[in-house]
Amino acid sequence: MEHKKSRREPDRFYALTKKGVSYARPSSASIRDANLYVSGLPKTMTQKELEQLFSQYGRIITSRILVDQVTGVSRGVGFIRFDKRIEAEEAIKGLNGQKPSGATEPITVKFANNPSQKSSQALLSQLYQSPNRRYPGPLHHQAQRFRLDNLLNMAYGVKRFSPITIDGMTSLVGMNIPGHTGTGWCIFVYNLSPDSDESVLWQLFGPFGAVNNVKVIRDFNTNKCKGFGFVTMTNYDEAAMAIASLNGYRLGDRVLQVSFKTNKAHKS
DNA sequence: TTGGATT
Numbered sequence: 001m002e003h004k005k006s007r008r009e010p011d012r013f014y015a016l017t018k019k020g021v022s023y024a025r026p027s028s029a030s031i032r033d034a035n036l037y038v039s040g041l042p043k044t045m046t047q048k049e050l051e052q053l054f055s056q057y058g059r060i061i062t063s064r065i066l067v068d069q070v071t072g073v074s075r076g077v078g079f080i081r082f083d084k085r086i087e088a089e090e091a092i093k094g095l096n097g098q099k100p101s102g103a104t105e106p107i108t109v110k111f112a113n114n115p116s117q118k119s120s121q122a123l124l125s126q127l128y129q130s131p132n133r134r135y136p137g138p139l140h141h142q143a144q145r146f147r148l149d150n151l152l153n154m155a156y157g158v159k160r161f162s163p164i165t166i167d168g169m170t171s172l173v174g175m176n177i178p179g180h181t182g183t184g185w186c187i188f189v190y191n192l193s194p195d196s197d198e199s200v201l202w203q204l205f206g207p208f209g210a211v212n213n214v215k216v217i218r219d220f221n222t223n224k225c226k227g228f229g230f231v232t233m234t235n236y237d238e239a240a241m242a243i244a245s246l247n248g249y250r251l252g253d254r255v256l257q258v259s260f261k262t263n264k265a266h267k268s
Numbered sequence: 269t270t271g272g273a274t275t
Contacts, residue, residue: 035274035275037273037274037275039272039273039274040272062275064275066273066274066275075272075273076272076273077272077273077274077275078275079274079275081275112274112275113274114274181273183273186270186271188269188270190269190270191269213273215271215272215273217270217271217272226269227269228269228270228271229271230270230271230272257269259270261270261271262270263270
């Protein structure tokens with residue numbers, strides 16, 4: 001039988017066998033949760049440079065930098081998976097809040113979320129999506145097409161824009177596309193009340209189509225809404241229709257301003 | 269009166 005106390009091994013080995021860990025497989029426990037999420041990276045940083053930065057803390061198993069699907073530009077966010085948890089912990093200690101050489105902004109380094117728990121929001125949006133959409137797309141009616149054309153002109157600040165390019169976005173590749181992010185079309189919503197929460201954004205934008213994500217921006221201390229939020233929608237047509245419909249919409253005693261998100265504030 | 273980002 002197995003329990004021959006007289007043949008018990010020295011303490012160290014005994015402790016290992018008690019946990020079911022063998023010398024041949026020193027894995028699981030020590031390599032679990034060694035995956036890091038890194039944000040605030042310089043847009044110019046390559047995957048190789050990212051690895052070089054982190055390699056001083058241990059053996060890197062995988063790395064990734066997220067990029068905009070249309071422009072291919074880095075989103076300043078990446079992942080580093082170390083061989084061991086302790087290496088990841090040391091990398092956080094050493095690199096979180098630090099500025100990589102040549103960078104102007106500090107980076108954030110923390111343990112990554114579990115990818116399987118990603119966005120209950122995205123799952124929700126699937127539920128909202130199909131049956132009750134007010135404006136199914138893509139649009140084919142000529143009048144609606146014309147309105148989209150005008151929206152594009154406003155969004156891109158150009159005087160004329162051939163309607164023929166609306167259906168496909170091919171001619172827009174390489175442009176700085178307002179509102180476009182790696183996950184869809186980002187919409188800026190201004191003039192929310194201080195006690196707004198995410199549900200109001202879902203309710204406002206959900207009827208227009210596939211909503212990937214919503215965010216109410218809150219003050220760190222008071223936890224009150226700072227008056228604006230963001231909504232990311234999958235499809236351009238639906239985002240444009242939501243903007244056209246909700247900009248100027250009266251919510252309580254406030255009039256919303258809704259537009260594609262632009263880069264920061266530019267003075268008038 | 270334009271964030272944070274989760275392979």
